[in-house]
Amino acid sequence: MDLALLVSRMQQQDDRAPQQQRLYQQLRQMILQGELAPGSRLPGSRQLAADLQVARNSVLFAYEQLGGEGLLHASRRGSCVAAVLSMEQPVMRPQAVSPLSQRSQPFAGSRSEPDTLDAFTPGVPALREFPMARWQRVLTRQWQQACVEQLNYGESAGEPQLREAVAAHVRMSRGVRCDPHQVIITEGTQHSLSLCAQWFADAGSLAWIEDPGYPGARWAMGNAGLQVRGIPLDAEGLAPTPTDWQHPPQLIYVTPSHQFPLGNVMSLQRRLALLEQAKRHGSLLIEDDYDSEFRRDGPPLPAMQGLQPDAPVVYLGTFSKTLFPALRLAYMIVPLALLGRVQNWLSRCRPWGRQVEQLALAHFIREGEFARHLRRMRRLYGERRDALNASLEQHLGGLAQRTGGAAGMHLSIRLPDAFPDQQIADRAISQGLVLHSLSSYAMTAEGPKTNGFILGYAQVPVTRMDEHVALLARLVKASAKG
Numbered sequence: 152m153d154l155a156l157l158v159s160r161m162q163q164q165d166d167r168a169p170q171q172q173r174l175y176q177q178l179r180q181m182i183l184q185g186e187l188a189p190g191s192r193l194p195g196s197r198q199l200a201a202d203l204q205v206a207r208n209s210v211l212f213a214y215e216q217l218g219g220e221g222l223l224h225a226s227r228r229g230s231c232v233a234a235v236l237s238m239e240q241p242v243m244r245p246q247a248v249s250p251l252s253q254r255s256q257p258f259a260g261s262r263s264e265p266d267t268l269d270a271f272t273p274g275v276p277a278l279r280e281f282p283m284a285r286w287q288r289v290l291t292r293q294w295q296q297a298c299v300e301q302l303n304y305g306e307s308a309g310e311p312q313l314r315e316a317v318a319a320h321v322r323m324s325r326g327v328r329c330d331p332h333q334v335i336i337t338e339g340t341q342h343s344l345s346l347c348a349q350w351f352a353d354a355g356s357l358a359w360i361e362d363p364g365y366p367g368a369r370w371a372m373g374n375a376g377l378q379v380r381g382i383p384l385d386a387e388g389l390a391p392t393p394t395d396w397q398h399p400p401q402l403i404y405v406t407p408s409h410q411f412p413l414g415n416v417m418s419l420q421r422r423l424a425l426l427e428q429a430k431r432h433g434s435l436l437i438e439d440d441y442d443s444e445f446r447r448d449g450p451p452l453p454a455m456q457g458l459q460p461d462a463p464v465v466y467l468g469t470f471s472k473t474l475f476p477a478l479r480l481a482y483m484i485v486p487l488a489l490l491g492r493v494q495n496w497l498s499r500c501r502p503w504g505r506q507v508e509q510l511a512l513a514h515f516i517r518e519g520e521f522a523r524h525l526r527r528m529r530r531l532y533g534e535r536r537d538a539l540n541a542s543l544e545q546h547l548g549g550l551a552q553r554t555g556g557a558a559g560m561h562l563s564i565r566l567p568d569a570f571p572d573q574q575i576a577d578r579a580i581s582q583g584l585v586l587h588s589l590s591s592y593a594m595t596a597e598g599p600k601t602n603g604f605i606l607g608y609a610q611v612p613v614t615r616m617d618e619h620v621a622l623l624a625r626l627v628k629a630s631a632k633g
Contacts (some may be wrong), residue, residue, distance in 0.1 A: 170206070
């Protein structure tokens with residue numbers, strides 16, 4: 152055994168730890184890393200204690216601990232290192248594995264961007280501004296009042312108190328027509344989309360999504376076996392042609408209040424036209440109203456779901472954008488005509504949990520904390536959007552075309568094709584910027600691509616906005632082709 156190496160490493164360890172513990176830890180590490188080979192004989196306890204100038208009891212403690220773990224064994228020769236697996240495993244050659252299912256193939260090449268608090272990650276609210284103390288008080292009080300039954304599975308559609316609170320809120324703030332029994336609590340928008348694809352469409356049927364659009368919708372519908380088709384946008388929103396309607400879809404996914412990723416607001420005329428065409432062709436609209444609470448330029452247009460009494464619309468909302476993503480609570484509002492079948496499915500297949508968190512959120516809404524938080528965030532996001540616009544004008548004024556800042560937590564900028572967005576995004580990560588390229592949101596590989604970026608500003612302080620935009624401008628200008 153290399154005694155000098157052992158002494159050196161023990162000296163480098165935290166000298167506040169007991170001597171016997173330091174010796175045990177160092178010998179253990181040397182055995183597991185293969186520095187003490189299997190079968191090696193360690194010095195006797197008296198000899199090692201003398202060599203290390205430590206108490207013999209420290210050596211005995213270390214040997215006994217290692218023996219108890221099976222790392223040493225006693226023999227006629229003394230204490231010997233047992234045959235154990237090294238912590239440094241040999242490099243394994245890739246094994247042949249079964250290929251991905253055909254259903255997974257369209258998504259195998261999808262890129263996943265880092266989900267961080269860096270500028271300009273879209274979809275992340277101002278988490279540092281969340282009223283943590285107030286939420287903790289509500290949650291603590293709810294746990295104190297909890298009973299044993301609330302540790303069991305809850306109602307399959309969600310806690311009635313939360314469903315009542317959600318229904319009251321969306322009726323007031325978004326003009327949604329609903330009763331509490333139409334509200335289904337889910338574990339996030341992606342969960343809601345997966346349920347819609349399973350419940351309301353048959354495998355092989357056609358689904359339309361916006362192009363460019365939200366990848367999560369494409370994944371949910373593709374995973375359910377639907378034929379997904381991207382429909383181009385114009386200035387008023389989703390723009391299907393008469394030829395498109397010759398092959399009507401079963402589902403139509405839209406983000407009318409703040410189109411993702413471009414940020415445009417669908418006109419009232421286009422909303423009404425889509426509703427009429429959906430009724431005529433038996434299609435069901437999925438309205439994803441993910442961040443409409445944060446409209447600033449004029450009053451928000453009412454939800455499509457509330458424009459007509461019998462609108463063929465499933466309305467989706469989420470608390471990930473208005474509160475915080477880790478809450479993992481969202482909701483869907485199902486048309487009355489479909490509710491019976493949905494409730495039957497829920498009662499058979501989907502027990503719910505997390506009753507206490509749902510009840511805490513219901514209380515948070517009823518007591519006005521949710522509305523107060525939304526008002527604060529509207530003001531804050533307005534200030535941050537204005538700061539972003541000013542900096543973009545200063546640093547990329549004649550180069551970047553801005554859209555989508557009237558609502559939500561992001562806007563988009565479009566750039567000439569001479570500035571390849573994905574290459575810039577790849578370089579930006581090492582500089583601390585998260586840039587989601589607009590070209591990556593194209594729904595088909597062969598279709599037209601929009602060149603530019605989606606810029607989330609909700610989590611970027613006003614005082615730091617200009618430095619981030621200046622860095623973005625440098626990266627853009629350095630990337631110019633030719």
